Amino acid sequence: MPATVKHRFLINRDYARLWYGQAVSSTGDVVFSTTLVLWVADVLAKDQSWAPAAVSGILLAVGGAVLFVGPIAGVFVDRWDKMRTMLGTEVIRGVVVAFLTVVALLPADAIPVWAWLALIYTSVLVLNATGQFFGPARLSVIRDIVTGEADRARAAGIAQGTAGAIAIVGPPLAAPLMFSVGLQWALLLNAASYAVSYAVIRSVRRDSAPDRGRSDGSQPGLRKEFVVGLRFFAGSRFLVALLTLAVIGQCGLGALNTLNVFFLTENLHSPSHLFGYLGTAEGVGGIIGALCAGRVVQWIGARRTAWIGLIVSGALLLTYTRQTEFLGGLIVLSLFVIPITMLNTAMTPLLLAAAPKEYLGRVMAVFYPVTQLASMLAASAAGWLASTDLRNLDGSLAGMRFGPIDSILALSGVLILIAGVYARAALTAAERSTSAAPAAEHG
Numbered sequence: 001m002p003a004t005v006k007h008r009f010l011i012n013r014d015y016a017r018l019w020y021g022q023a024v025s026s027t028g029d030v031v032f033s034t035t036l037v038l039w040v041a042d043v044l045a046k047d048q049s050w051a052p053a054a055v056s057g058i059l060l061a062v063g064g065a066v067l068f069v070g071p072i073a074g075v076f077v078d079r080w081d082k083m084r085t086m087l088g089t090e091v092i093r094g095v096v097v098a099f100l101t102v103v104a105l106l107p108a109d110a111i112p113v114w115a116w117l118a119l120i121y122t123s124v125l126v127l128n129a130t131g132q133f134f135g136p137a138r139l140s141v142i143r144d145i146v147t148g149e150a151d152r153a154r155a156a157g158i159a160q161g162t163a164g165a166i167a168i169v170g171p172p173l174a175a176p177l178m179f180s181v182g183l184q185w186a187l188l189l190n191a192a193s194y195a196v197s198y199a200v201i202r203s204v205r206r207d208s209a210p211d212r213g214r215s216d217g218s219q220p221g222l223r224k225e226f227v228v229g230l231r232f233f234a235g236s237r238f239l240v241a242l243l244t245l246a247v248i249g250q251c252g253l254g255a256l257n258t259l260n261v262f263f264l265t266e267n268l269h270s271p272s273h274l275f276g277y278l279g280t281a282e283g284v285g286g287i288i289g290a291l292c293a294g295r296v297v298q299w300i301g302a303r304r305t306a307w308i309g310l311i312v313s314g315a316l317l318l319t320y321t322r323q324t325e326f327l328g329g330l331i332v333l334s335l336f337v338i339p340i341t342m343l344n345t346a347m348t349p350l351l352l353a354a355a356p357k358e359y360l361g362r363v364m365a366v367f368y369p370v371t372q373l374a375s376m377l378a379a380s381a382a383g384w385l386a387s388t389d390l391r392n393l394d395g396s397l398a399g400m401r402f403g404p405i406d407s408i409l410a411l412s413g414v415l416i417l418i419a420g421v422y423a424r425a426a427l428t429a430a431e432r433s434t435s436a437a438p439a440a441e442h443g
Contacts, residue, residue: 011155014145014204018138021200023162025090028193029127030170032097033058035178035186036120043183044113054117061121065128066372073132074365075225077140078358085137086201089130094194096126101187136364139348140357141204149302149349154294156348160341161290168283229362238354241426242347243367247374248419249310249343252317252412254378259386263321263329263405270326278333285334289341302346303427309343310420317413321406350427382408 010016037055045051077085100123108116146155177186233239261275297305316336323329355363386404393404402410 010158011146011151015142015155017200017204018142018145019158019162021197022138022159023166024200025193025197026163027166027170027173028190030166031174031177031186032190033124034170034174035183036124038175038178039183040117040120043108044116057117057121058124061124062128063372063376065125065132067369069129070132070369071226071362071365072222073129074136074229074362075222077133077136077361077365078225078229080137082137082140083201083204085133086141087198089134089137090194090198090201092130093127094191094198096123097187097191097194099123101184101191104184104187132365135368136361139352139364140360143352143357143360145204149353150294150298152349152352153297153302153305153345157290157293157341157345159290160293160345161287164283164286164290164341168280226362229359230366232359233363233366236354237429238427239351239363239367241423241429242350242354243370244426245306245310245419245423246347246367246371248415248422249340250371250375251378252314252416252419253340254375255382255408255412256317257375258379258382259405259408262386263409264326266403267321267406268323268326268329274326277330281330281334282337285337286341288334289338290345292338293342293345296342297346297349302349305346306343306350307420307423307427309339309346310416310423312339312420313343314413314416314418314420317416318410321410321413378412382412 010019036058040054040058041051045054048054100119103111103119111119142152142155146152174186177189233243260278261272264270264275264278265272293305300308313336316332316339320329320332320336323332351363351367352360385408393402393407
């Protein structure tokens with residue numbers, strides 16, 4: 001009984017252990033990625049015209065791992081023992097960062113810049129590629145040790161709240177580490193975080209994660225198994241509905257992430273050095289939404305949380321586009337992130353309920369890369385529209401002025417509203433059509 005009370009917020013002892021390890025590992029990852037960006041920009045490519053391109057290579061390595069490794073990783077995650085998969089990825093990531101730490105002991109001019117960049121890009125690619133195995137495996141283990149829709153939503157909320165908090169405190173740790181004690185110590189911190197994560201994962205009781213992968217010895221071809229997973233996904237009306245509303249929602253968020261800095265200067269009439277406060281507002285809203293999500297899902301269910309969250313966030317994004325002062329924009333932006341976070345939190349128990357255990361890796365390997373691609377395309381489209389066709393837009397309607405940035409963001413808000421209306425109808429219809437399917441779970 002004392003253990004139950006002690007870990008009430010973290011659901012149970014085994015989930016608490018996974019959370020501890022993931023929190024430490026994620027903090028190390030944020031410090032690591034921020035440090036690499038600073039090192040490339042301020043050391044390797046300092047005062048060079050190609051510095052932005054060099055930094056963008058880090059982001060491309062991350063995106064490439066998600067888009068190209070993620071779908072294939074899902075097949076292997078469904079095959080393999082989930083706990084061993086998590087432990088193996090932590091070993092690989094720890095070794096990669098440790099090797100980079102040793103190389104970083106050399107003076108920067110001891111190796112050509114192109115070789116440094118190649119080493120950094122390769123390390124980032126490997127770390128994020130192995131992360132594509134770790135994520136679905138961890139979600140599968142959480143499925144076994146956390147039961148019920150409300151608790152699964154709370155677990156997802158805790159994860160998102162933790163990520164939001166790390167995003168706020170992690171980057172400020174990176175700069176002092178690099179510029180005061182050196183790059184090597186920031187890298188060593190990340191290597192140590194993987195060791196901590198490994199130890200914590202090993203401490204989770206094996207009977208809490210009974211899935212050992214396939215026990216019948218059958219191993220169909222990789223391509224065949226991947227196609228089977230795609231067919232399963234496409235044949236599930238519920239999963240298709242979830243993916244559709246997530247893609248539409250990401251289209252709106254992708255535009256906001258791209259144009260928010262320009263909205264700050266042009267619509268909120270504030271200097272660009274205040275942009276960091278907008279990120280802080282988003283982090284605060286994300287933490288609040290994550291902490292409230294589990295209780296909201298318990299009250300009204302995950303499906304209602306999803307479509308209501310979309311509609312509310314769409315309306316708040318439209319409200320955000322009408323702001324003309326920094327403080328008002330800061331408040332509305334923070335409020336906007338709360339229902340978005342609740343929506344993302346509600347998606348986890350819905351996905352876990354719709355995907356049988358033997359397909360979970362492949363379902364995640366379809367869902368996340370597709371939504372990531374939608375966000376990237378939306379970000380590119382928003383930037384292109386603001387730079388070309390809508391660059392000189394200047395109109396008014398009912399006494400309200402419309403420029404290029406707020407018009408694109410307003411369109412994004414309308415898309416999110418449409419996604420909410422679609423979700424209300426589609427999730428209900430899909431649930432009815434699959435109510436007798438073995439994939440359905442009831443918490």
